[in-house]
Amino acid sequence: MVISRSECETLDEQDPLRDFRDEFTLPPGVVYLLGNSLGALPRRTAARVAHAVESEWGLHLGASWNTAGWWDLPQTTGDRIAPLIGAGPGEVLAGDSTSVNIFKAVTAALPLRPGRRVIISDLDNFPTDRYVVEGAAAALGDYEIRDIGTADGALRLEEALGDDVAMVLLSQVDYRTGASHDVAAVTAQVQAAGALMVWDLCHSAGAVPVDVSAADFAIGCSYKYLNGGPGAPAYIYVASRHHDDVRNVISGWHGHAAPFDFEPHYRPADGVRRFASGSPPVLSYTALNASLDIWERVDLRALRAKSVALTSLFIDLVDELCPGLTLASPRDADRRGSQVSYRHSDGYPVVRALVDRGVIGDYREPDIIRFGFAPLYLRHVDAYDAATTFAEVLSKELWRDEQYQRRLTVT
Amino acid sequence: MVISRSECETLDEQDPLRDFRDEFTLPPGVVYLLGNSLGALPRRTAARVAHAVESEWGLHLGASWNTAGWWDLPQTTGDRIAPLIGAGPGEVLAGDSTSVNIFKAVTAALPLRPGRRVIISDLDNFPTDRYVVEGAAAALGDYEIRDIGTADGALRLEEALGDDVAMVLLSQVDYRTGASHDVAAVTAQVQAAGALMVWDLCHSAGAVPVDVSAADFAIGCSYKYLNGGPGAPAYIYVASRHHDDVRNVISGWHGHAAPFDFEPHYRPADGVRRFASGSPPVLSYTALNASLDIWERVDLRALRAKSVALTSLFIDLVDELCPGLTLASPRDADRRGSQVSYRHSDGYPVVRALVDRGVIGDYREPDIIRFGFAPLYLRHVDAYDAATTFAEVLSKELWRDEQYQRRLTVT
Incomplete structure (x- = not known):
């Protein structure tokens, strides 16, 4: 042996x-x-969730939107995930599922490259990434999906890139083989072709070094290596240089600039907060935050x-x-x-x-x-x-x- | 007195x-x-959530997707909400936030009325309904939003309806005044004009009689009168007569016809399941289901x-x-x-x-x-x-x- x-x-x-x-x-x-x-x-999770149920909800009820920080959970939780993926404060928002965040990222990215009508998708990628790209492309209309992959005959990234490509969506780590991309090199290659780079970090964050700081968007889940619990809130990273120019098509009131003014029309919040949509599932955020306490010390x-x-x-x-x-x-x-x-x-x-x-x-x-x-x-x-x-x-x-x-x- | x-x-x-x-x-x-x-x-919620955390997740881990029914939560939970809103089995899916479900409903409804380019929105409606309509309309492109309301000078529904109207989104109960629409009469009026009726039930389900059986779509939350907990899963109702014709633009793997076959392209599941997108936040569903145990006896x-x-x-x-x-x-x-x-x-x-x-x-x-x-x-x-x-x-x-x-x- x-x-x-x-x-x-x-x-x-x-x-x-x-x-x-x-x-x-x-x-x-x-x-x-x-x-x-x-x-x-995590051992600490049960007590934290019980406290959220019995005290924050049961005793303090709606006051907890302020006093227990419920309203800000998407941002505060996102800011705790940020250092695990090489992002800065205010660049990550936690919420929704990975699939919903892919949809938000794709529909935010495409309008940043008007005139470019191709999305590069990876046949080796986790299916939901490909499926959501199809749905988002069909919703926005008139986009072509160009598949790449490692299978015999499939296009390679360098063959697929061209001046018609608006964005590329890849997973840092392949969910089947565990093969890992060189994030910095691929991001540079994609951006050199004038396209936007969107990374899926589901199978990398919390297990391998992640640095999305050069990328345009990233999404990921928190229930795998991050130990946030079944179906825990996912997250979206949006590079701060894009914040003023991007829209969240799922333009709910939690992403409004002044949600409690109840204005008649949508006006996006500053920064990554505009990617919030509806009310955060507090109990699931609570479990995730218990785990993030541990991650602070890793x-x-x-x-x-x-x-x-x-x-x-x-x-x-x-x-x-x-x-x-x-x-x-x-x-x-x-x-x-x-x-x-x-x-x-x-x-x-x-x-x-x-x-x-x-x-x-x-x-x-x-x-x-x-x-x-x-x-x-x-x-x-x-x-x-x-x-x-x-x-x-x-x-x-x-x-x-x-x-x-x-x-x-x-x- | x-x-x-x-x-x-x-x-x-x-x-x-x-x-x-x-x-x-x-x-x-x-x-x-x-x-x-x-x-x-609900008193029973804390123990139920603790069991989901400590036993389903802690001891049984991923096996609980089968053994604890996690995978089917969107459907099983939806089927428990259905009788509270006059819907049938298989017509309601629980998940995501109300805002995300409004987005899904609007983007599913509009393509059912090709050639009609007007959405009727209500200035009295809860802001997220109006904001999300704006986002969805902008995403799909080339739609006009026609506002109605009760304010002086605002259009009334009968004035706004016409053969250019694709859909109408109203709340059954007004979040500010508590004023309630006659759901049957308004649905009939809208459908007589050839448009689709989408109801927001957030402020009605669990408190007043709700019957959406004639409507086309409905959405609602479960954290108000339904006592599902802060940010509990919302739900979408899609009339069964539309099931074969509608698409969910957020086409994630949980709504795929064969999610574990990992097919290269999206193929929608039968029925309302196609409106699922990503992984369900299990702990939040568990709290909601504890409350729905009570609702079964009401x-x-x-x-x-x-x-x-x-x-x-x-x-x-x-x-x-x-x-x-x-x-x-x-x-x-x-x-x-x-x-x-x-x-x-x-x-x-x-x-x-x-x-x-x-x-x-x-x-x-x-x-x-x-x-x-x-x-x-x-x-x-x-x-x-x-x-x-x-x-x-x-x-x-x-x-x-x-x-x-x-x-x-x-x-």
């Missing part, structure tokens, strides 16, 4: 982030490798170092224990997010057999087995245990058991 | 809905007349009778105790929601003086004092106590105290 379990224990003792694991509730007897899908529950460079260590360790072990298995993720850590994926034609039953043995990964069509490594609460021994269990399931072909073939409704 | 406090106590003893008050946590020593803004906390006719009784009692008492005060709400109960409003040029300090004495109403520009009567948890003695305190504040001019003149940030 490239490393022993006791050597992994030693690495965990030396881990500068080791104490963060105690901040989380994790199910007993489980190695949870789906922090890239739904982050674990050294993001140590986080990245641990992410690389865990994913590299897992890859090395699987290389040794499962020869011939196809790694879908980049072997070069510089090109990889905090996720390791493999290709297997029976990926679905393999994942079900793993889950049955306490290793929680997931499956994505057509043949991808995903393991997410959330560096805040995972240990080197978790990577070790996951790799040895994975090897056992594959070498003994435990996944051939009939019970694992049956599809569950949602995976 | 038209009625004594002890007579009010007798009415409360005879109230068929009296036991519902025990379902709610209400701040001690307060008459809460802002259920039309933020509904009170006799809506008894609810309406009590609403009329409470608001009429309050009006009668204020008539007697505050002669000369201008009632802004209709005196005819058939034309009134569950809210009573008065006009007062110093409305803001009056409300602050009332709040200081435990009567929680609010103020809306330019001169409206609002009292909402949530019939599920208010008593006749509450109406009595509120009226006598209101009379004391006005007759003794207690509102002139300097402390009440200062504006709070949000009211």
